[in-house]
Amino acid sequence: MTDDLKISVIDHPLVQHKLTLMRMEETGTKDFRELLEEISMLMAYEITRDLPLVDVSINTPVAKCSSKTLNGKKMGLIPILRAGLGMVDGIVKLIPTIKIGHVGMYRDPKTLKPVEYYCKLPTDVAERTLIVIDPMLATGGSAAAALSLLKEKGAKHIIYLCLVSAPEGIRAINEMHPDIKIYTASIDEKLNENGYIVPGLGDAGDRLFGTL
Ligand SMILES: O=P(O)(O)OC[C@H]1O[C@H](OP(=O)(O)OP(=O)(O)O)[C@H](O)[C@@H]1O
Numbered sequence: 001m002t003d004d005l006k007i008s009v010i011d012h013p014l015v016q017h018k019l020t021l022m023r024m025e026e027t028g029t030k031d032f033r034e035l036l037e038e039i040s041m042l043m044a045y046e047i048t049r050d051l052p053l054v055d056v057s058i059n060t061p062v063a064k065c066s067s068k069t070l071n072g073k074k075m076g077l078i079p080i081l082r083a084g085l086g087m088v089d090g091i092v093k094l095i096p097t098i099k100i101g102h103v104g105m106y107r108d109p110k111t112l113k114p115v116e117y118y119c120k121l122p123t124d125v126a127e128r129t130l131i132v133i134d135p136m137l138a139t140g141g142s143a144a145a146a147l148s149l150l151k152e153k154g155a156k157h158i159i160y161l162c163l164v165s166a167p168e169g170i171r172a173i174n175e176m177h178p179d180i181k182i183y184t185a186s187i188d189e190k191l192n193e194n195g196y197i198v199p200g201l202g203d204a205g206d207r208l209f210g211t212l
């Protein structure tokens with residue numbers, strides 16, 4: 001049952017098409033990397049559709065007019081290393097002034113518990129809307145730890161964006177971080193005995209960086 005999950009699924013046809021290509025085992029590193037960049041841009045486009053706007057007065061070459069400009073909090077992008085790095089460039093193309101912080105987190109293959117190894121953030125995280133990015137939400141351990149870390153550092157407004165999610169991970173974030181809105185392109189079926197998402201797409205970091 002997934003009716004109880006609080007998450008928004010981005011079902012745009014281009015996102016779904018590209019995700020299918022990424023899932024295919026024959027898709028190599030070059031294509032996987034390009035697809036992740038493209039899909040991240042499309043997802044960022046969707047999740048930013050409610051950003052607040054304000055009217056400004058401008059002069060075009062033809063006439064004076066009132067036009068819209070962004071008026072919200074400043075933004076920050078937080079990739080969870082390594083795999084989250086593959087989502088950065090696509091989003092930066094859409095929001096070129098976004099500040100980028102890095103959280104290094106890997107999942108211990110035996111315990112499946114997250115291990116933090118790096119954290120470098122913009123100094124003013126409390127004043128920013130942060131988009132935390134990681135292609136895979138499996139047990140939710142890495143995401144939950146990264147979100148707790150950001151809150152400890154003062155972050156107040158955070159959005160979490162992943163590509164593929166498992167019900168177990170969504171439930172974990174819903175419980176531990178009920179204030180955080182989660183976006184995904186897919187809610188997959190389950191986790192397997194090794195904590196991998198089924199059907200998933202395998203190890204996103206390894207496929208992205210060619211370290212299989
Ligand atoms: O929800 P969880 O059970 O915590 O699993 C998800 C985490 O696992 C992967 O990272 P990984 O540990 O493989 O590190 P990597 O990005 O360096 O490959 C993935 O990118 C997430 O960060």
Ligand SMILES: O=c1cc[nH]c(=O)[nH]1
Pocket residue numbers: 083136138195196197198200201202203204205
């Ligand atoms: O399926 C999974 C689970 C965790 N991390 C990945 O990269 N893939």
Ligand SMILES: [Mg+2]
Pocket residue numbers: 083203204205206
């Ligand atoms: Mg990995």
